[in-house]
Amino acid sequence: MDVQPFTSPRRRTGVSRIQRRTPHRTPPHKTRPFLRGSLFMTFRWWCGVLRVRGKTDLFLVFLFAAGFAALPVFALLPSLWGFAVASAVSYAADEVLHTRAPAFVRRLAALQLTRTLRFAVRTVMLLALADRMDAPGAVLVAALAVFSAHFTLVVLYTAVHHAIRRRRTLPVVVRNLDMSGAGIPQTPPAFLYRRFLRKSLHLDVPAHAGLLAALAAGVWQPVGIGFALTAGLSVAAVVALLGQLRRARRMPSRDEVIGEVNRQLAGYRPEVALYFSFASVSRDFMYQVNMWIETLEQLDRRPLIILRERASFRYLGRTRIPVVCVPKADDVAQLELPELRVVLYPGNAGKNVHMLRVAEAKHVFIGHGDSDKLASSNRVSKVYDEIWVAGRAGRDRYQRVRHAINDEAIVEVGRPQLSSIRLHSDHVPGPLPTVLYAPTWEGWSDDDCHTSLIPMGVPLVEKLLAEGVRVIYKPHPLTGKRSRAAAEADRTVRALLRADNERRDAERAEAAVAAARPRLAEIKARLGELSGRLGGDDAQQTREARVPDRDGEGEWRALRAEWHRIFWESRGQVRHHVVLAQLPTLYECFDQADMLISDVSSVVADFVASLKPYVLTNANGLTDEDFRAAYTTAGGAYLLDRDCARLPEILDAVRAPRRDPMAPERRILKEYVLGPDHPTSLRRFNTAVNALAERAAAERFAEEQEVVVELSGRSA
Template identity: 75%
Template sequence: MPMTIRRLCAVLRVSGKTELLLVILFAAGFAALPVLALLPSLWGFTAAWAVTYLADETLHNRAPGFVRRLATLQLSRTMRFAVRTVMLLALADRTDAPDGVLITGLAVLSAHFLLVMMYSALHHAIRRRRVLPVVVCNLDMSGIDIPERPPAWLYRRFLRKLLHLDLPAHAGLIVALATGTWYAAYAGYALTIGAASVALAALLGQFRAVRRMPGRDAVIAEVNRQLAAHRPEVALYFSFAAVSRDFMYQVNMWIETLEQLDRRPVIVLRERASFRFLARTRVPVVCVPKADDLAELDLSGVQVVLYPGNAGKNVHMLRVAEAKHVFIGHGDSDKLASSNRVSKVYDEIWVAGKAGRDRYQRVRHAISDEAIVEVGRPQLAPVRSHAEHVPGPVPVVLYAPTWEGWSDDDCHTSLIPMGVPLIEGLLAENVRIIYKPHPLTGKRSAEAAAADRTIRELLREDEDKGAKAAKGAEAARARLQEIRARLDEMSGRHEGDDAQQLRDARVPDGDGAAEWQELRDEWHRIFWASRSGTRHHVILDQLPTLYECFNQADLLVSDVSSVVADFVASLKPYVLTNALDLPDEEFRAAYTTAGGAYLLDRACTRLPEILRSVREPLHDPMAARRRTLKEYVLGPDRPTSMERFNAAVNDLADRSTAERAEDLLAPLA
């Protein structure tokens, strides 16, 4: 039975039994409407009508995946509202309502749908005009006149609000059918058509205001004026098609490093959705979706361009011949991406330690040794070492699998072959589990998505929700929400569109950094303290951060990925999944980070022995190997990673400046 429920949830794209029950009520209600209308049964129809309304609205909030599935089956929200309306009119006809009531109802409800269509067209026109060629953050754009975004009650979720204006007409007609007096029907009709007309008139006023939106050339010219005042020398350039799935961690991990550089930085993004996940920064950020608009930006002073990811749109920046282009990646790992032959297009490749250099050298014709620079990993400063870690009464195991990759060739995730047995084995060993899947888990593979859901259910079922833990978590929730709201505000994140983002853009003051860090520290402190009695955690949001999960864990279980290389900084025990059951020597030879790892077989039979290294720290035969591996993978502790990274930027910027000077003098020689 539980397996059947899980399969139904997977097919219907709902997360649990409550949502599944809502789907059943929703389907039963809609199936009952025509039957009860034709019988006719007024009270039965009213009950089914109310169920469909309430279930529909609740599913939008709790099971958006199911609602999207309905839309693909041509059962959109508008269609569902139309079905309810037609069934209600059929009920009225079957109960011998006067022709005047029926004809007026048909006319009013048809006019309501026409007004919804007109409102949608007007909303689309306003939204299209408010899409700008460039969106910025941390530049002062007050010099350009951009109209305020329409008020939220008119603009956001407008279709939901407009369609629900049929409620007065529906309710009035039902009351009229029940009482036999028809004034209620006419009153409901008047309220529906009047409210929809007022809303349309109000949005028309907003359309007049948006007609004075500045054009493309004016916007780009103002952005260029602000860039000229900032005079950026280093650009971090990022593009990724899946950015809406929080791929911005690849940028966010570099923000603090950029802010500490000697050279003035700028961040260049290519997808509008990037702002949704951008962390707080005082670095100017410019988002330019189109390549021809990017070409219009004045980035002539940029000497060094840093690329945290390989993407097709990188070519739009690589064509700038005057700058030096560097692939910095988003973490060193043994995946193909960390030694890709595409890296030949960059002037230099910056890696954490000698392991990264050797990795590129193993790939024939990848890149010359002179172009590889070891700069360490400046991001790892928050990771506490094993010497600072105080174990709790129960071992804490962090399971952080990678995702399934773009193809089966680079599929390193353990979720599909052994994720569920691993969690079942850990649960049998009486440990606390922190489960933090990759943000893209399940994007390409339905099997990975199913394994992810099963793991979450297993952890929920095993969760020990004692009264004390629940009470503590409830008391802390309000403060956590308050802190998150303040962090979102400080990061410049809001629900506005392109134009509003540009209108609100200002140069940040220098006083927010300390408050930002204090709030993040407080959030993590409250979060972990309020869950001290909680057995397991499923981490899906940006907070708590991956490195804070590192600090909580006694042991990491992960796949071949940069997560493992970063965890090496802690010198704590870690486990690599060997889903193919390769011989240990072969696996360690293939993957550098396996050198200090415990290797877990597909059947997880080694798990009890591996956990002994946590329960009995003196029985940890891999400890010495981890110490050796740390310097090989991440580089030496001195000079610091930040010092080495900053020096590499300065050196390359100086070389870029010198080469430009030579190019200018060459025609005069």
């Protein structure tokens, strides 16, 4: 069957040539909305180009640009006070944008407008101003010498910093193992080590201020004071960092660090490992690991988490499980894991082969959610010993991949993560129907594109707002990473929800959000501490790694519950919300929603556990019969076409539950997709781990016996 591509249909205006030639005066009441729309589109375009998020950031960007553009003008006029104001504005805006709009700063760096270059431009303009104001030649020569020396010292400081960082780069980063015996020295002081370029460049401020003060007063003593401070502080900073370089030379060698890790692992004796790698690890991907942590902690066997990218530690959730991050394949081979029996893989990645080589263990693909996408029945999964799926639907999905996966290799274990999701019967509706719109991302290619955001996301949200519902919008973390159209639709949806929130009693709602913000920040900081996110670089975190106790687990659960309670109470029951961060969690959004609207993805399969109504988007225009035949999770779904014509009828399933004809289908689908409720999913998962571990141990024992027999035969 032909599938329509994701392109917007052309609209025929139906306007004749005569009508187009006839002058027409638009009434004022129609012109104003048009102008507002044009201004809004222009604003969004500028935000997209400059990589900023809102009006305040856009204003700062224009202020920053105006400050730099004014520097040569005021230097050549010359205008001392104008230059002083422009310089101060450029300094301040530059600093604030680094915090508020890092994407804009990265865009500048990509255009070679780096921070160092911006400081150099500001200095050159200051020298031009001094020359135009007839400063003495000796002052100009001294200024040129001091500023040149300062930039030279900045280069030297950067080189020393990089040397320290290279020495402090460990082959293995560790959490939840006692690494106090590794002999790793303390990290350099934060004021010397962190954000070093920003701090070293700003040492030119005394020299700038002294020269401007001298030009204003007509006396040259301030110049000497300012130059002396800049030169002295720059030299002192380099000398202090050289002392830290001497300490960094005492870092343990690669073999010493790996040896200490192996000693700690020998004492722990891990039996099950969760292995994760991805090409670009960030919070966009670590959810694939975090969703399995609680399940691993409840296994009968001793678990271990093995990561491959250093950035993954930044977004790893709280766990008492030992974690080792080993970036290089050669170092993975140096890990000694003699009792390892089962290795679990939540994702398919090229670096998985570095662990698959361990023949003594059994390798299992567990994935990060069941869905009807091709990735959930990939032929690559044939390299694993077993594939664990939630329910019968997963088994059938792999069976459709002919001549690839043996039925004996597929094990149904359920989804242990879903036990906390609130059932439809326990849900208490709010004053307005709450719809969770959670579109998937655009995929690595157009062939994988299942997202509704591009063809119908904006009109869908517009119609939801027209229907008077509350919207919780949670896009996939990778939304807009590949497709500019998806990124643009995402920005438009956020803007629509923000504008509607402003219309709905904005002042009272903003006051409640502002009042809750300090406590939410305090809880989040404490959660970070309890999660083991220590300060310092990777070497410092490994140095301070210790075996955790269980005392913090109760506090961590209580604080997470309190964070979610305060968060939702402060937002009210009518305010829309855009969820982008790790908190609130996806499953907390499930509990808030009366209905889900999503695309073909694992989000839908997980939502089925709640038995609440859900909607699948059918943007390609398939018939209902073909769509349900193609996608298993459509069996209990309401289907929404690209024009969203059925939306009012679908919302009746929330407004009047008795008109919910798909409720029986959802109950049937739940067991088919997620497996039976008894025994529990956690118990089934634990049983599968134990059975496979025992099988691996038995096979290894048999191999050892064969070797013994063979050696005995040779000796005889």
